[in-house]
Structures are given as C-alpha cells and as structure tokens.
Amino acid sequence: MLKMFSTQLAGLLGRIHDKQEDNLEDAARLLAQAAAGEGRIFIYGTREMEAVALEATLGEEPLPSAVNWNGEETAEFTAADRALIVTRFSRDPDAIKAAKLLQKKGIPFAGISSAREEADGDTLENLADVHVGLLLKKALLPDESGGRFGFPAPIAGLFAYYGIKFIIDEILAEYEE
Template identity: 40%
Template structure:
C-alpha cells in the first residue's frame, strides 16, 4: 500500500508542478506585492489545513509578512487593500469558506485560493483573484472492497505552499 500511496502522491505533485505552474506564478506575484510593500500575507486553512498557517508563521523558514487570518469578522474588516489572503480548503462547496471568500472579495482584499477545482468554477474559485487547483480529486489508495482511502489534502496544500514560498522569495530577491 505504501508504494501505491507514494506513487500516487508523486503523481499529484507532478501534476501540480505541470498544470498549475502559471497559477502558482500568478499567486506568488500577488503575494509578493504585499511582502514588498510591507503589508501582511494572511493565512487561513479549514480544519486540518490550518497547519499550513503554522508552517507559514512558526516554521524554521517562515513566510515573509505571514500572519494568521483573524477569525473575528471585525478584525478582518481592518485588513488593508494591500494585504493578501492565502486560503486553503478541501471542499468546493464549503459554506463557511464561501462566506469568507465573499466577505474578503467584497472588502477588496485579494485572495489566493488553494483547493479542488471543479469542471464548472465553484463560487469559491470565482471570488478568488488567483485559484490553484491542488489536483486531489479522491482518495489515492484502492481498498479490496472497491473503496478508496488516503486523502492527503494537507500534504498537497503544503506542496503548493512551498511552491508559492519559493517563487515569492525569487520575486522579492529580484525586486531588491
């Protein structure tokens, strides 16, 4: 099973690198604008994806200008138009994420969304300034009974996070 999981996960990472390179570049440019101007890059992840915000703020290599997005709507309303939000989610029809992205869009805060793309763009995708498809459509490992398990949403989001982080670093270094 581990070999199947590893092969499938490697394939997901390759697809992200190949199919989402342009979206990652666009997202990194948007985030780099906040970094260069000294504004905040606010991170939010739903459920287990909140770990990406910890990686961005508490790791050995924190993301420049990284902050955790406030849960309080009044505090979020204080975001500056030059701030950016990097939003991670795994359900394309999540009402809480839909409400959050609508709120941020309405107040003029640019959002880079990372989650599953749909054949027809979801409301979440439509309200993001840049959307990056994390390429995870279903669990990766088939079971004997025909079901599947192993849905590494956090791993794929961390892969996208690091791709964005490296690209932002390159952009900021070129700017300086």
C-alpha cells in the same frame, strides 16, 4: 501499501506542478505585493488545511509578512494586504464565507483547493483572484470493498504553498537588489 501511496502521491504532486505552474506564479505575484510593501499576507486554512497557515507563520522558514487568520472579520485589514485561503474542496462553506468577506473588504486573494464537481456558483476558484487547483478528486488508494482511502489534502496543499513561497522568495530577492 506505503509504496503504492508514495507512487500515487508523487504522481499527484507532479500533476500539480505541471498543470498549475502558471497559477502558482500568479498567486505568488499577488501575495508578494503585500510582502514587498507595507501589507501582510493573511492565511486562512480550513480544518486540516490550517497546516499551511501554521507552516507559513511558525515553520522553520516563515513566509515574510504572513499572519495566521481565522477567516473572520478583522479591523486589521488595509489596502496593502493580500490573503490566501486554503481548503480541501472549493465548495467549503467556511472558505466561501472568508472569500466573500475579502471581496467585500477589497482585499485581493489567492485560493488553494480541489474542485469536487462542476465549478459554478460560489466556489473558491470562482471567487479568488487566482486559484491553484490541488487536482485531488478522490483518495489515492483502493480498498478491498471498492472504496478508496489515503486523501492527502494537507500534503498537496503544503506542496502548492511551497511552490508559491519559493517564487515569493525569488521576487523579494530581486526586489531588494
């Protein structure tokens, strides 16, 4: 079972890399504006996707200027700040609430999520300045009753985060030269 899961997971991560490469770069450029200047990068991960915010702030290699944010109103926002919202699906009401708050405050932000249905109306990909799709529509493995299991949203989210982080690190290294 693990072999099948790892094969499917490798395929998913490859698709994210191939199909979201431009969005990863655009998200990194947007967020690097805060890290290169006086701003901070507020990161909000809903539910299990908080793993991304925790990795960015408490991991072995933290993202410069990153702050773990709870998605709520804060007096700490400045015009130099940027944000990243990470959620399993783009219609997550907590993510949409945070996205609308950022828009109201004039804080540019990137989003990371999967779209489960048509992307119209209030979705993270429609509200974000830049959106990275996780391309995860259903769990990866079939079960014996016709269902599916093994939905690796945090793994896919962390993969996208690392893609963004590596590009930010490159941008900041060039900026310091």
